[in-house]
Each structure stands twice: as C-alpha cells, then as structure tokens.
Amino acid sequence: MRLTARQLRTLLPALSLVVLLAAIFYLQPRAMSYVGFNLMLNLAIPIALATVAQMCVITVNDLDLSIGTYVGFVACVGATLLSGGMGALPVVKELQASGALPATLPWIMQTPLVGVVALAFGIAVYAALGALIHWRNLPSIVVTLGMSFVWLGLSVLILPVPGGQAPAFLRSLMTLKPAYVPFPIIAAIVIAILANLLLMHTSYGAVLRGAGGNPKAIERAGWSLLKVKITMFALAGFFGMLAGLSLVGLTTSGDANIALRYTLLSIAGVILGGGEFVGGRISPVGAVIGAVTLTLAGSFLSFMRISPDWQIGAQGAILIIVLAARTLIDRAERRR
Amino acid sequence: MNSSFLRNLAGRPWLWAYVAAIAVWLVIVAFTGGRGGGEVLTAAFTFATFSVIVGIGQMYVVTLGPGNVDLSIPATITLAGAVATKVMDTQNGMILTGLLIALACGVAVGIVNYALIWLLRIPPIIATLSSSFLVQSVAIAYGRGIRIKPPPALADFTTAQVLGMPVLAICVIALAAFMELVLRRTLYGRWVTAIGQNIRAARLAGVDVGRTRFYAYVMSAVFAGLCGYLLSGFSGGSSLSMGEEYLLTSIALVVIGGSSVAGGNSNVPGLWGAALFLFLVVTMLNTYGFGAGLRYLATGLIIIAVIVAASARRPAR
Amino acid sequence: DTKDKKIALSNNYAGNSWRQAMLRSWDKVTKPAVEAGIVAAADPFTTAENQVTEQAAQIQNLVLQGYNAIVLNAASPDALNGAVKEACDAGVIVVSFDGIVTEPCAWRIAVDFKQMGKDEVLYLKDKIPAGGNVLEIRGLAGVFVDDEISKGIHEGVAENPQFKIVGSVHGDWDQAKAQAAVAGILPSLPDDIVAVVTQGGDGYGAAQAFKAAGRKMPTIIMGNRQDELAWWKEQKDANGYETMSVSIAPGVSTLAFWVAQQILDGKDVPKDLVVPFLRIDQANLEKNLETTEKGGVANVEYSAEDAQKVVDAAKK
C-alpha cells in the first residue's frame, strides 16, 4: 500500500516524535523506563492541554495570545481559592495577621466553592470574548493581547508572590503511578482522544471546523457564527483551565508568571502537529503529539550537554530541525 | 465638504490611537493639576521613538498576511546593541562603523529568518521564534552580558532635545512619514499590501512575491538593529535584556495603531499614536500609584476598550 | 570522598550581567575542582526562557541523567517544589541559592533580601536625617525577590516616618526599563525627591532619567553594577556625590557548589545557610570598582575553606 501525500503529512508529527525519542534513548538509555517517561513527560500534560485550547481558537481563524497568562491565572486560583477558599488568599492572611479579620474565618470564606466559581468565571470570560470578537468583528490578536494583561493582573492580585498550595486531589491525580504505563502517556492519549472526538467526530464538530474553512458558507447554511465562536472560545477556556489545574497539581503551588511561555509553546505545538493558522485545518491528535515533541526536545537538549552560551540557541535549532525535517519529507514525497 | 471631511477622518482607524493617547494624557495632567504635562509628553516621545522604529518593521511584516510576524525583534535588538557597543568601544570615531555593523546584524538576521521561511517552509511565527533563540545565543556568546558604554557623541545625540522635543523623535517622525509614503505610493508598498490580501492572486498579477516578502523581513530586522544601536546609545550601553519588552510592544503598536492583523491593510501614523498611548498608560497608572496587579489589569482593559471603541466607528465590512 | 560524584547547576535565566557573572564564577571555580578530581563533573544548564515550567522539566531531566546533586537558582520559591521533591525522592541532593526554594528537603543558601531593603533606608536615615520624599524602583512583579526587598524598604520607611515613598515603579531590574518608568512618573512627582531606593540593575537608569528631566540628583542607592559604580565615581570626583551600593554577589553560586560537594561528602550541613550581601560604601568604592570587570557586577567567589566557614558559622 502506498501512502498518499496527505496521509504522510498526517503521519509526520508522529514520525518526528519517534525520531526524537530514538535520539533520546540513544543519548540516555536510562530514559527508556517507567521513571524516565514519568520525568520527561509529566510537564507535557499541561502543555498538551494548553495546545488543545489554542487549537480550538485557531480552528476559527483566531489566535489566543492570552492562553499563557490564563493558565497562570487558573494555577493561582487552584493554589489558593480552590484549596482553601478565600481564607487561602495572601491578602486575607495579612488582614488576619494584622487583626482586621478574626483568626477563624466564617464558613463562606473557607469553602473551595469560591474557587469553582472563579474557574467558571474564567470560562465565561472566554465565551464572552468569542462573542465580542464576533459582534464587533475584532482582531482576536489585540483582544487576547489585552486579555493577557488582564489575566496577569488578576493573578498578581490573587498571588502577589508565588505560593499557595495545590488541592490534594490535584496533587494525587498528577502523581498517579498506574501499573505498566506511565501516567503522562495515558493522560496524553486520553486528551488526544477526547479532543479528537469533540472536533473531528461529532456532527457539530464539522460545523465548527467549517466555520474556519468558509464562515460565509456556514452562515448561508443557517448556522449561527456567533454560537460557533462562543463555543470554540469557551472550549479554549475549558481546556486552558484543565491545563492550569494539571500544572498546579505538578508544581504544588502557584505563580503568576508560571506559564507565560505556554502562549508561544501552544501555537508551536498546533503548527508542529500539522495544523494551519487559517482555514480550519487542524489535527487534535497532531497537536498533542506536537506538545509532547516540544517537551521532549527540552530533554534531548539537556542530554546533549551543550555549553551554556549555546543552550538557548540549541532550542531554536531543534525547533528548526523538527520542522525542516517535515518540509523535506513533504517535498521528497511530492517529487516521488 | 465639512461633513465629508469628518467622515473621512472617522474612517481612519489610526485616529483612535491618538484619541486614546490624548485622553490618557489629560488624565495624567489632571492628577498633577496641570503641572508637568509638557515633560510627560517629552518622556512619551522619547520612549515611543524606540517602539515606533521596530513597530514600522513589524507592521510591514504583519501586512504580508495572516501568520506573518517577526518574533526575533528583541533578540536582534540585543545582538545589534551588543556588537555595536563592543565594536565602537566608546570611541566617537567609530560611531558610523557601529551603525553600519548594527544594520548589518539586522540584515543577517533578516536573511536567516527568510531563509527559514522560504527554504524550509517553516511558518513565520515559529521560524522567527527559533531564530531569535539562536540570535540571543550569539549575543550572549559575543557580549557575555558585559555592558559597554556608548561613544559620548552617540549618547549626546540620542538624548538631545530641542524645545522639549527629542531630536531622535523628530528623526523618527520623518522616518515614519517616509515609510508611510513607501507603503502608499511606491510599487513596493502596493506589492506588500497585495500579498497581504491574497498571495496567490498577487503572484498571478505579476507581483514578485518572494522578493517582496524577503525585503519585508530584512527591513524588520534592520529596524530592530537600528533600534538596538540607538537604544544602547540612549541608555548608556547594551544589555542582554534590552530587547525583551519590544516583543509585545511591536505587535501591540501595529494592532492598536489600526492595521489589520489579517494583513493587507496598514498605516504608519497609527504606530506613533499607539506608542504614545502605551507609554502614557503605564505612566498614568504609575502616577496614580496603582500596584502591579491593578496596573496590568487596567492596561489590558484599556487596550480592549480602545479596540472596541475603534471598531464601533469602522465601516461594517 | 566525592571524586565520582556529579553536580549540575540549574539556572533559569542568563539574560542579565548578574547572571552572566554568576555563570562565569561557576566556571572559574568548578573547572579546577573537576580537574583536581574533587568531583567528576560540574555542568551548568540554563533554560531558554525564564520560566518555572521549563526549569521544572530541566530538573527532572537532570535527575534522569544521574547527577548526584543539583545546585539551583530557582525561577520561583514554591512552584518548583514538585520537581525538587521528585529529585529528593530519587536521592539527589538539591542546594538552592539566590532564588531559593521552600521545599523542606532542599538546602537553602539565602540572602536576607528583606534586610537588604531595610538597610537601604537605614543608610538614608544616617545620611539625610531630615528625611524627605523617596522614589522606589521595584523589580519584576510577582517574583519573590522583588517582594522581599520591597517589604524591607517599606518596613524601614514605616520605622522612619520622616521618609515618605511618593512613587513606586517597576523597572524589572533593567536599566532601560527603569529609565523609561522613572522618566514617565517624574513629572508628576514633587520637586524635592531626596532619594531613590532600588533593587539592583536599575540605579544608572534612574540617574539618566533624573538628568534628562533636569532634576536635582537625589541619593540613588546603587546595585553593584559596574556602570552604576563608575557613574557614582564620576559624580563623587566631580561634586562629592555620596551613596551606597548593595546586592547579592553572583559568586554565591560557587558557595552553593562547595556546599553541595560537602553534603555529598557526607558532612552534616544545616538546611538553612545565610550569606551576607555585598555592600559598597563611599570608602571602598574605588577598590571595588577596580576589581569589578568593565560592564560586569561586583563579585566575590568562594573557596572550599570559605564554604566550610559559612557552614560552621551556621551550626553555632
């Protein structure tokens, strides 16, 4: 059976992942173990979730420059409100210390429900952004650029200094040690399947992607583009929330600046996974693979032991090599 | 005639950046009770100058269409600053050599960027991000983070003022006017805008797509190099972090200034409005004593408010 | 005996002169140590971007590579705890310095940043007994060090109410950024600013901004950068300008190295060590300026014996 160019292109992200893994195992055979996978990949889970969130927005031809700070916001909420209610906020603790608030707080100030409300607020804001962008026909880049400051501001207000404590259930979820298969691998597969089901298999998923391919056609077929945008942005908010929660489960505490890098990482992950910026062409499985590849690239570099001057540059080089390999295979295939 | 003039003005998306800048300035002056308004403007022009220089290059790149953006601007600023100050080694006689070398750094980075985009077909966002890591490494290896003073004459030039107006700002206003002319009235400008709207149609209309994009990426990097050179003259030497803030700023200028991020529709005047606006917002929040958290929050909300206000006035399509 | 032990340096940021000096000190001290066979390896690692997540991944990779100890300048005091705990569980010694971590299993070589901020005010109290208006330049928002220094400054001011902080801006420990922030807020501040309290890497920028605005030059506390010291020297020679300069010495990375080596050697080392910050005063300005590399940061490096002394002092 001969592969078509399109099939090969879909397989490419997986292929580059395999090559990278092989290189890692060659450099560091110890990585090829249960513990090895755990250590190399557990931080890929939040990145994969953030990448899926970014992908939802890219599907409808928008870009989310705020996903990194939003994930940071969720992490801060997770480390404070979600674990100890308002009583876990540094401001409240300070007020208690100064005697302005009693040492034992009323029930309402200790319930983690406030955290749930704050997370729901995050998703609602995302949905509202989708609506705003559609109504006013705004460039998403500017709106989300503005939002990146908003989320950062809220995070700094919640946690002026890094700290807090992740809720126990997140901590134990993220440190699960199932038999045989390391947790990060299971999680990555679950995320990929879930996102794929949602966007590629449901019938409304076709409409959602279609809105990226030809919005006018979707409108002429009687669908509401407003609803589509709201859905996609809310989904982004949802996956971004999962990213933040899984991240705080791993780091155990929050930090406003914790995930600034996720914005670019998530965009790179989507593209690495075979998605495109416009036209609704996306691949959820590819996006997850892209996120995992990016994470492993870091391990690979660290195993290479390059001079510190060039360590930063090497990260650039590896991104280039992975993407260039894709182009070269692509081109060789087309010539065949 | 009068009403059509007004309509014409309202149809210009860049107007809103200026309206917002003036509004913020008034709020600042209100705090001080009218004192120091001029000085605030002087400071705003001083620092907006550097953002506008890189904003122009970024704008040309963004105009090329969806997905086109230059993320290597900060690293290029840093590299050009480091190399230029080291080569000039505080000697006035080397000022011109330093400038040429800073610009050459830009040319080199631009060529690398476009090679990645064109030869290896890497999406510009990722190509310029990757190359920025490489460039940053070169800057570290070359300069080792050592801060060398600029030649005194360069420092004097970059900090000179006439009647409260920074000389550098005047030069960059002229530069901006020139680049607006290039965008609107030259073949090259038309080609950039054509590509941004429909790259395939541009090719079939006879536009030299490859070369046009190449020049845009090189231009962006060259402006970044120029910015690094002037900035290290202005702030007493180069540092490894001197470019960091220009990543978000350069993009924010383009979009707040009223250029379309979907490409094909841009303007230079908006860059100045947006640059002044952004500086004044930070100043306003500092003046009113906002903490970091509230300051970020307010900055974000103000940006969104400006863009929503501007959109309401834009024609439906 | 540690001759087959491997030590790694995990660093989250290399983008300023302080960090570059820190890396150079590391090199300067650990290379001979490796050659002399004291340890088998002492490799430095830096992340591409100043990010908690990236550093957490880096620590996990270092564990995987079989390092026996990790010397850590952390991006966040709490958010790396997960990764640090994992390293400890794998039997790796973690020694944090400068940016320390709160995870109990790790060692901490701390500088009392709060005290550093307070000392700035105490200096001003002696120099300007009458007090007056003060401008504060802070570092990077949301970062532990920034908060600590600022807290110290505010505590100092609270105890000395003759001083009043009339403005506070974030300069992100960067000369250019500090300059822009100060230039923006200056016009709205009263004319009689007597002092500027800083965090390091921002004093020169502040001076430039005051000069550009044509304001009377206040007492600007410096942060040991060579350009700051040089400017101070220039002013001192021209008009007798007086101030002080304080910061953490980048060479503290070498102290952390020796501490890690001693722990690996089986020595009993307390979990919390404190090092003094490096302070420069009017009297020893010239001497320090001489020994500071042009464009670098005033520095002190540590030998094995110095480290031993710090450890012994802490045990008492």
Add this chain to the structure above:
Amino acid sequence: MTGPSPFIRLEDVRKSFGAVRALQGVDLSCSAGECIGLVGHNGAGKSTLMNLLAGVFGAEGRMTIDGEDVADRHTVASAQAQGIRCVFQELSLCPNLTVAENARVMHRALKGFGWRKRAGALIVAKLDQVFPGHGIGASDIVGDLPIARRQMVEIARAFTVTDAPARLVILDEPTSSLDAHQAGQLLAYVRRFVAEGGAVVLISHLLGEILEAADRVVVMKDGRVVAERLASDFTRSSLVAAMGTVAREEAEERAVVSGRRGGEAPTRVRARAAAGGVDLVAHRGEIVGLAGLGGQGQSEMLIRIFDAARRSVSGITVEGGSALVAGDRQTDGVFPLWSIAENITITSLNRLKRGILIDSGKTDAMAEDWKARIGIRTPDIHNPILSLSGGNQQKALFARALGSTAETVLMDDPMRGVDIGTKQEVYGMIRAEAERGRTFLWYTTEMDELKHCDHVYVFRDQRIVADLSRAELTEERVLHASFEEVA
C-alpha cells in the same frame, strides 16, 4: 401568470446597497414542476434576487410562500425548512471539510451516531444521479478537488433531501466551472427534477443552456424584470434583444485576418511537450485555444507559462512578458480590500509612476479608461471591488491584463459569469489586440469560444493530445480527442 398555482410569490421587492438600487420593484412567481431561466447583464440584480429567496438578507416588498406572507421573518433557516435551496454564485463549500462533512453542514438532521456514513451515502448517491461517473469520494477533502468537482459537489448537495424537502433549487451560474459534458449532465438532471414536480431557477449567461433547460425565461435589467415569456417563445437573438444588448454576433463570424497564423511571425511561447504529447507553440498575434475536459492540465500549463516569463522554467520559453486573467476570481484574482482602480492597475504600476512614486492621476486615468472601454458598471472606480457584481469583477480582471504591456495574455477560462453583451465586446477586443500583435492563450470550457481561436490544443491527462486548426475545429473532434482512450 403562467403554470399552475405558484407556491412562491415575490411582489414589488426592492433592495438597495447604500446608493445602489440593486432591485427596484421585482415581481416573480415560482410553481412546482417548472424551470425558470433567469438572465440579464452583469449587475442586473439576479444574484441579489436569489439571495432574497434563500433568506440571506431581507428586503422591502411582499414575499409569500404557500400563500403565507413571510417577508419579515424569512431567514436562511426558514427558507431551508420551506424547501428552498441555493447554489450560490461564489463557492459555498468549506474547503477544509470532506465531501460528506459538507453535506452535514447543510442538513441539521444528519447528526447522532453514524452521521458521517449517512451523510456520505446521501451525497454520493446524489452525485451518482446528477453526474454519473463523477469520480468523487465521500471522504475527499473539498479543497483538494479541482474547481469543477467542487461545483459538482455543491450542486449535488443542493438536491439532497433529509428532513426538509427540496422544492425549489436555485442555481446561480452553476455551469460556469463545468465543462460541456458535465453541464449537459446537470441540465438533463434539472429536467428530470422538474418532471418529478420540483422547481428550479437557473441563472446563466449561456443562453443555449437557458433555452434548452428552462420552461419560462425571465429577463432582468437594471434591477427590474423587463421581459417574461415561455422559453419556446424566445429565440437566441430575441433573448439577446430582450436583454438590451446590441447583438453583435455577426462580428463573430468575421473571417480571420490572414497572416496571423504561424509561419513567419516570431514565436512568443514554446512549451516542450510532456512525454508522448504535442509541443505548445504560439506566435505573435495568434489566438490559441486550450480545450479538453475540465481539469486536464490546462490551468497548470497557463500558470507554468506565466511563471516562465519571470524566471526560468525548464522546457518553456516566453518572449515579451505575460499577463494572466484568472477565472477563479475569488482565489486567483481579486484583492478584496482594494478599490476597483487599485485592482485594475496593480500589474501596470511600473508605467504609472512619476519618479519612484505612483501617480494617482495616471492610475485613475487608466482605470477610468478601462471602465469605459470594458463597461464596468460602477459610479466610481474608487469603490471597493467587492461592491461589483461577479461579472463586473471579472471585467476588472480583464482590464488588468489587457491594460498591461505583456505581449502574451493567458486566459484561464476567463468568461465565467460574464454576460453575453460584454462577452461579445471582449471577443472583439481580443481580436483587435491580436491583430495589433498580441498573443492569446485561451483556456475555455465553452465550445463557442474556441471558434475565436486560430488553432486549438486539446488536453487530456496533463498532455496535449491534438492540435486542431480553425478549419478542422468541430465539437465532435474536440470531444473525440478529449475522450479517445477513455471510451
């Protein structure tokens, strides 16, 4: 007026876009079991009228469906529920989705478990009915299909039925990207559909199609209906007359000026043949046709020749520059943010400068000149290009190429959506330019247009399989060469 009990009635509908009054009081009715042919010049208001019927936008006036006044609450969704379907003039498929998924987008009923299979079966069955031998799979990505197949998918989709019936299907220039064979298949299906009690509105600038398929013909002009008769009451020329175009068809038959063909005239374009094919050669002043079924490599050849004028392309030489008139104007031609003038002048800017700056006096003059010469219907050349009707946009693209200095003009099925009056004018222009020495390479799917060519290359499977001189040119021979080995 005609036929039994119309189920849709439009009375005195009006629609304005700003200052443009696209519809100025139109009456139209539509009955089961009839095919209405709708004709009129570019910008007459045909597409606007159909968009109203399909619920894309509202208008003033009365609109009744099954006797019920729906004027105020007629939306896309309600139109669909009433069984009104529309194949829009501009492509309305999502290129990133598969054929089956595009069917799903149209039908809300296609959901739940197994929807993909059902959608695929539905659309493929309809394609089999309308375009037997179409060669399209349900899981093909639409963007990968050539434009003719995309149009086939869109047409078939409009006829598919799930929960709501298909009572009226509007086809707005459905054959513009189809070749003669596929167009024939469609028209045959339209007749069957109508015979089974469906209604169709067919818009086309190919009057032959209208006269062949329609029962009744409605002629529009400047936003009004100016004639309405049974198709059998029209002849080709009476129809042309009703549209208000001066019939200049006699010009078409004019003899070819001698000396234009080949021989001594210098060679302008030479493209070496793909293995087993014929070389493509075009001389100064020649009009060369590229024929064959749609998507056999004609467009690709034109684009390769276009590129060869700018940089070296192996096997192709071009002298004197080339310009291209795109047929797929959405993806290949129009700059949507620009004015009409900017769109026309982009290729000629080098000549329109003073110093290094573009001279707006000169660009306006060129645009005005071409607006007049080719009859672009607009009050102001500084209006956005998208304010033009489809056919008028196409004219702007013609102006762009003809206005350039290129010696060779490549035309990629350029008459899509151009009305008959304009076509005649453009044919005349092409002939005149050829006489002045310009060379034309003309890909067309319309047999009638090949008659304007000095000789015709027939393409099959990316190769040239025949070179027919004007004398040899007949529909049979073209079809024969197009199918040869397949049959």
